[in-house]
Amino acid sequence: MAKPGRCLSHIKSEGYTMSATNSREVATTVQLLHWTGTLLPAYSAARICYSKVGFDGIKPLESEAAMGEWLRDRVLKRGHWGILEHIHFTFGVSGISRACSHQLVRHRIASYAQQSQRYVDKADFKYITPPSVAENPEALQFYRELMDELGEKYEKLQGILRTANPEANNEKINEDARFIIPNACETQIVVTINGRQLTEISCKRLCSRAQWEIRAMFEQIRTITQATVPVVFDNLGPDCAWGKCKEGGCGRAAMYPKAKGW
Ligand SMILES: Cc1cc2nc3c(=O)[nH]c(=O)nc-3n(C[C@H](O)[C@H](O)[C@H](O)COP(=O)(O)OP(=O)(O)OC[C@H]3O[C@@H](n4cnc5c(N)ncnc54)[C@H](O)[C@@H]3O)c2cc1C
Numbered sequence: 011m012a013k014p015g016r017c018l019s020h021i022k023s024e025g026y027t028m029s030a031t032n033s034r035e036v037a038t039t040v041q042l043l044h045w046t047g048t049l050l051p052a053y054s055a056a057r058i059c060y061s062k063v064g065f066d067g068i069k070p071l072e073s074e075a076a077m078g079e080w081l082r083d084r085v086l087k088r089g090h091w092g093i094l095e096h097i098h099f100t101f102g103v104s105g106i107s108r109a110c111s112h113q114l115v116r117h118r119i120a121s122y123a124q125q126s127q128r129y130v131d132k133a134d135f136k137y138i139t140p141p142s143v144a145e146n147p148e149a150l151q152f153y154r155e156l157m158d159e160l161g162e163k164y165e166k167l168q169g170i171l172r173t174a175n176p177e178a179n180n181e182k183i184n185e186d187a188r189f190i191i192p193n194a195c196e197t198q199i200v201v202t203i204n205g206r207q208l209t210e211i212s213c214k215r216l217c218s219r220a221q222w223e224i225r226a227m228f229e230q231i232r233t234i235t236q237a238t239v240p241v242v243f244d245n246l247g248p249d250c251a252w253g254k255c256k257e258g259g260c261g262r263a264a265m266y267p268k269a270k271g272w
Pocket of ligand 1: 214215220
């Protein structure tokens with residue numbers, strides 16, 4: 011299994027560090043579970059577009075770096091991003107809120123598997139604390155008390171439903187008790203995504219207009235992807251880093267010095 015990325019680089023870059031947490035507060039961790047392992051499928055796909063010789067005549071270049079540079083200079087710079095659809099990544103994401111995962115799954119060209127709130131009991135659910143709450147002692151105390159209370163109320167509701175329907179199995183009880191679980195509740199999700207879609211989603215989710223949590227998640231994805239496949243994925247960044255900002259300019263392009271087109 012690949013090394014987990016834990017950089018939270020964006021959050022740190024804005025001066026936010028998670029305050030002392032209680033045992034139920036968690037932070038986002040992205041792990042690379044698997045990737046295609048080589049640029050060869052993308053390289054072969056690109057070569058066959060321009061080759062007379064057929065697959066037997068297409069030989070891999072001497073290294074992954076050489077294939078990456080060839081792809082960048084001969085294909086991607088010309089806007090032929092479809093070639094990146096032949097490279098896949100599978101990420102395991104934990105420590106994100108349901109609010110964040112709901113935004114993620116709106117990107118339909120990816121495959122997802124998410125922890126169930128029917129099969130997994132949520133009485134002691136873990137949760138994500140927004141920076142604005144963590145930095146404000148009054149808000150933090152209120153928030154933590156509310157999370158504790160919701161956990162207790164969830165268990166209480168499970169008990170009431172079980173008494174009313176002793177035949178019901180746990181899934182049946184949980185599927186209705188979960189209605190009082192907040193958006194803050196932690197979830198875990200596996201995402202399989204191709205390289206083109208990853209590049210396109212990054213344009214949106216690394217933008218300052220994106221919500222802080224999904225942006226922090228994509229910062230981790232960016233760090234992992236660039237370390238795993240340099241050159242080709244050096245360019246992950248928001249739209250403004252590609253020179254096509256529609257949001258009026260926020261200065262974030264400077265954070266992505268490599269993302270200036272392929
Ligand atoms: C900053 C920000 C704020 C947002 N705010 C809101 C909000 O307030 N409310 C809300 O509901 N959503 C909101 N969204 C979500 C947004 O509307 C999209 O659903 C989300 O960004 C996924 O879009 P996508 O193009 O990446 O993915 P997809 O919608 O999965 O599309 C992927 C690609 O396939 C193409 N495609 C897919 N389906 C179709 C189709 N049926 N017809 C034509 N082309 C298609 C698209 O052109 C796109 O290139 C927000 C997103 C961002 C980044």
